[in-house]
Amino acid sequence: MYKIYLLSNATRQLKRLQKKARSRFDEINKVFDQLSVDPKTESILLKDPILRGFRRAKADEDRIRFRICEECREDQLFLKNRKCVDCHGMPENAIKIFDIEHRRSVYKKHKIKR
Amino acid sequence: MGRNDMSIKTSKSGRIFEEKIIDRFLVLFTIHNSTRPIGDTMVQKLTFLSALDMKYQGRKGFNYNFIKLDFGPYSSDLKDDIQVLLNNRAINGHYRVATKLGEYILSNFSHIIDENSIFFEKIENINQQYSHWKSKDLVRYVHRLKNPEHPRFSIHNTRQGSYILRKPKVWRAEREFSLSESDMASLEIYLDPETFHRFFASIEEAKQKPAVELSEVLDSV
Numbered sequence: 500m501y502k503i504y505l506l507s508n509a510t511r512q513l514k515r516l517q518k519k520a521r522s523r524f525d526e527i528n529k530v531f532d533q534l535s536v537d538p539k540t541e542s543i544l545l546k547d548p549i550l551r552g553f554r555r556a557k558a559d560e561d562r563i564r565f566r567i568c569e570e571c572r573e574d575q576l577f578l579k580n581r582k583c584v585d586c587h588g589m590p591e592n593a594i595k596i597f598d599i600e601h602r603r604s605v606y607k608k609h610k611i612k613r
Numbered sequence: 614m615g616r617n618d619m620s621i622k623t624s625k626s627g628r629i630f631e632e633k634i635i636d637r638f639l640v641l642f643t644i645h646n647s648t649r650p651i652g653d654t655m656v657q658k659l660t661f662l663s664a665l666d667m668k669y670q671g672r673k674g675f676n677y678n679f680i681k682l683d684f685g686p687y688s689s690d691l692k693d694d695i696q697v698l699l700n701n702r703a704i705n706g707h708y709r710v711a712t713k714l715g716e717y718i719l720s721n722f723s724h725i726i727d728e729n730s731i732f733f734e735k736i737e738n739i740n741q742q743y744s745h746w747k748s749k750d751l752v753r754y755v756h757r758l759k760n761p762e763h764p765r766f767s768i769h770n771t772r773q774g775s776y777i778l779r780k781p782k783v784w785r786a787e788r789e790f791s792l793s794e795s796d797m798a799s800l801e802i803y804l805d806p807e808t809f810h811r812f813f814a815s816i817e818e819a820k821q822k823p824a825v826e827l828s829e830v831l832d833s834v
Binding site for chain 1: 630717721722794795798799801802803808811812814815816818819820821822823824825826827830831833
């Protein structure tokens with residue numbers, strides 16, 4: 500079994516959903532349950548060099564982006580460039596959730612930045 | 614004035630998420646492949662000409678609706694996508710050029726270009742033919758074309774706000790642009806500003822703040 504850890508961005512999102520969008524929250528929890536059993540088959544591995552090692556799982560309307568700590572430790576380049584502050588304390592069977600994103604947010608109109 | 618000119622239409626085509634990502638990738642390619650830096654009017658016209666050719670050949674590449682405005686075919690979805698690429702810093706300048714990030718996206722996903730070469734060849738041909746033209750000459754040229762939605766009328770004779778080209782239907786297309794799930798998962802980060810900034814902020818955050826176990830998060834609510 501894998502243990503799931505969340506960064507503050509993902510934590511905020513999850514807490515918000517727990518209060519305001521219960522069905523989405525339940526969906527995400529279901530996916531967390533699946534990920535804790537078999538994160539590799541329940542997700543897609545990103546292959547792009549910058550994003551390599553990250554995985555994405557879908558929870559109905561939401562996307563969950565994460566890394567598996569054991570995979571990360573095998574990836575020396577990632578460790579060198581982007582080592583997490585809590586890396587030493589993390590068990591091998593940990594999954595770190597970086598982002599939970601509502602798919603519909605991409606439909607929002609993008610404002611001009613000056 | 615023709616019978617096709619009943620009311621001002623919206624050029625929003627109701628694209629699904631995957632179609633948006635494909636469109637942004639194709640627009641980025643169009644800008645990068647142009648023979649010179651081009652303004653938004655040129656991007657609109659070149660995209661229209663590529664989309665038109667693709668539609669005639671039964672290919673579903675671009676997913677824009679174009680309506681007629683003063684300067685010819687115009688799509689507000691395309692305008693939004695240009696803004697998205699600017700916000701994401703994949704393109705820059707008043708006359709648009711691909712940035713290093715834009716070039717990185719195109720080179721790292723070059724297999725998408727290979728797998729969908731018929732779409733990109735079409736854009737290359739259109740760019741080669743027209744992107745060195747002056748904007749006003751291209752506007753004039755496009756005005757003289759027949760309105761693909763109502764071939765009895767030229768675009769010039771089409772009423773302002775009427776449809777000129779609609780998003781291709783899936784069931785009519787002989788060939789669709791294809792994108793793997795893995796590529797989509799990466800491109801949705803690169804080609805959506807909000808996702809891009811939040812995701813990379815999370816990566817930075819991981820270097821500074823420890824993560825919290827799920828059970829603790831749930832208990833704290």
